[in-house]
Amino acid sequence: MKPLQSDSTVQNNQVAPSSLSRHLQFLGSPAKLHIEHADLQSLATQFGTPLYVYSGAEIRDAFQSYAQACKGLAEVTICYAVKANSNIHILKLLADEGAGFDIVSAGELARIIAAGASPAKAVFAGVGKTVEEITYALNQGVGCFNVESEQEMHRIAEVAEKLGKPAKVSLRVNPDVDAKTHPYISTGLKENKFGISMQLAPRVYAFANAHPFLQVHGIDCHIGSQLTDASPYFDALDRVLALLDQLATQGIHIHHLDLGGGIGIRYRDETPPKPADVLPKLIEKIRHWAAQSGRAMPSLSFEPGRSIVGNAGVLLTQVEFLKQNEDKNFAIVDAAMNDLMRPAMYEAFHGVTPLIIEQDKPSAVYDVVGPVCESGDWLARNRELAVAPGDVLAILSAGAYGQTMASNYNSRGRAAEILIDKGQVRLIRKRETIEDQLRCEQNL
């Protein structure tokens, strides 16, 4: 292998302790990576790779950091964004902690029901809700629709009238603020497809307010994902409160505010704000506004996804080959872009570490790549790693938008998932077999 380069593009891969979470630690000698007290190398041997492994304690801690940040300040529901990680065992764990849910499809609603959670605690967002999805959600008693267009409001009204079931609605408004994140995960700018513009919102509220089968519940905004700066939340809140004032002059009074999700996590060296730094200040601002305008304090919700599960999960993958081309070393692993899409999709950075740190093992700089037939199939680039074929690597911070974005590209089965919780190791999703993949294609 090529010797270690002193190239500035090389990312020091000795994982900074700060990027490992409280429940993910190297223990023993030689140092072996553990989640809580489970040795990840043993899990890789027992369950095979690629393998997603999650820490229940980390998920609970992250959820509680939200719940505790709001405690006693207002009536707040933390609605976990299901798309970040939708395994029903994780949904159940969060439901037991008291979470509500932010869903974006009928499938996600079915998942929270399968997890034993109440549909009444779900808010349904998404720009393209079909008649079938709206019908299903109304029949199940979904808590609220976060409506993203005037056309959708009309469609919900029609379905609700036909079923004879009033629908609770909030408008997802687009506050046109720059969340300063990757363009693919910014959602609160006026050029994004999400939400209803501030200009149009009064008209849509007026329609909903007058319709016998619509009940105006609240207002919602979600400005983007992986935010590492809190200021866009305050800008968005200012605009939402100004809109509420305007609506009040038209006799439309909103009693619920949903401020979305989007707080970032540390993948490399980011310093995202903590819920305790942001939520109390947002709540204080709302309280001040309510007091000034002589209104009751509205109830609130937040919709975090990534910051609940992102750093609670790792993807374990075995090194198959070490290959050297003219200018590069490749560590070819058994996980690929179909297992973890984020690097291919956003050029996202994930920390990588061998599960066992052996002191005298020679290191080199590698691109960690999968077997899929795409040059975009890489998981990490330019990392200094001391590895040999057969070693297992952990791709860090893979708990959010990992398995939920997985596909069968190249007819690869999706990875198994393990949840470590309260001292137990549980297989929460079986490895997908080729029979699983072929099932929908048979007997046509």
Ligand SMILES: *Cc1c(COP(=O)(O)O)cnc(C)c1O
């Ligand atoms: C994706 C999404 C979230 C969660 O975003 P995170 O960045 O994972 O916290 C919240 N609300 C809506 C409407 C979303 O689409």
